[in-house]
Amino acid sequence: MNSHSFVDPRQTTPLLADEVVRLTDVHRRFRETVALDGISLSVRKGEIIGIIGRSGAGKSTLIRCLNGLERPDSGEIAIEGTRIDRLTESQLQPLRRRIGMIFQHFNLLSAKTVEANVALPLKIEGLAKAERLARAREMLDLVGLSDKAAAYPAQLSGGQKQRVGIARALAARPALLLSDEATSALDPETTRSILSLLKEINHKLGLTIILITHEMDVVRSIADRVAVIDAGRIVETGPVQSIFANPEAPITRRLLEGSRPRLPEHLVDRLRSDASRLVLGVDVSGDYAQRQLFTDLVDAFRQGANLVQGGVEHIQDRPMARIFLTLPAQDASLVEQVKFRLAAANARVEVLNHV
Incomplete structure (x- = not known):
């Protein structure tokens, strides 16, 4: 399905040729609490960008706006040229298939096999059983879990569960992968293996990845660029190496203290x-x-x-x-x-x- 076929042309916005995401002056508040305070950011095709900040900085609200679970009070959010902040819930559904999500706590269904968990988004989409199972096996092979297709989540380690979560997120062939603190619950060795897998997938598929994290070590491992968010505003952004070599914002320096x-x-x-x-x-x-x-x-x-x-x-x-x-x-x-x-x-x- 063409990702724009369900959208009125007036609801599209021109992006640069290689842009997948563009946020323009996005604001969101909850009563007296300002969650996002004028966020502007673009993400290019095939880029891995880390969005980092302390708890309460606005990261969770930002990712919920990116997948359409929250609506901004003002500003524009475009995914592959489509203004998602203008869409109804029914219009959002096909667009969400272009956005994969992986979570800190995996969110796997315990009563379903690994294969069935990976195939679930395709079942919801209405694909035939043979087609969705074939795609699930393909994704399990990509994440190195072909031998776990018939297992249940309770039989897996934390790292294996996250690999299943990644396979499920990729099943519908998304243009964008959102990672919401996906390694926070994992030990350092498993974290390294998951980050290595994400980098490999980025190279193989040309997949655009946005990492939401509070861990600088995650950003330094695989991100091309980093945006530092504080009190709902992006206070610093640039190539990872430049930010590590010359952090300018005080919050960036504090976030870097443990890793320099x-x-x-x-x-x-x-x-x-x-x-x-x-x-x-x-x-x-x-x-x-x-x-x-x-x-x-x-x-x-x-x-x-x-x-x-x-x-x-x-x-x-x-x-x-x-x-x-x-x-x-x-x-x-x-x-x-x-x-x-x-x-x-x-x-x-x-x-x-x-x-």
Whole structure:
């Protein structure tokens, strides 16, 4: 079925050629509580975008607006060019088949087999039994659970249940997959396997994925881009590597605290008591982080700079360095020399003022 065949042409809105989702100045409030406060965002075909924020930031309301379970008070939401904020419930039904959902708690039917759970959306759609079972088996093969078709959810591990949830979400061949805290209930090893599966599916199917999460490690693992939401507003957005290397919004920095190198407490205490040293935090990404960074600092080390903490890690396939330096506080020329050289390499340099 053509995804636009059920919609009056006046209810469509032109998107850029590769856009799947566009939100324009979306507002939603519940009595005195503002849930969404002017959200604007576009998502391209084949992109994985992470929408991250603390509890109560507006993530749940946003995802419910994207799948049509909530209506915005104002603004526009377009999926594949269709204004879903204007549709009736009956008009929304076929469009929802273009949107797959995976959930934190799996939402599988315990009395149905794995195969029947995956085939259920197709049964609701009215497909013939042979066709929907064939598609269910195809999806179970894609998620690595061909041998579990006849099992029941109670016989599966948490990771296996989430794989069934992913297979079910993909059964109707959606254009968009929404992941609502889908790994929050899983252990770290299982989380890594699920995220790897989502990245593989993204590559194989060219599927657009929106990850709603409060975990930066989820975003850094597979997302191409991240949008940070706080108090119903998007406060920062950009490529994942750029946001990790140079977070600007205070909430982004707080969200990143647990996933970036930081000074251990014993060093913080020691440096605070040493008024003669100035502390710099340095973030830099790309080849410079691996090759040139420390060469450029050799002269500074000779003049009394010390490296006290840090190193190089990789965000997906891009190297990033976060280091902490101390410099003689009285040597203003050395401080400026180091700051200038690092800034010339697009490093983010923060004077921590003795921590």
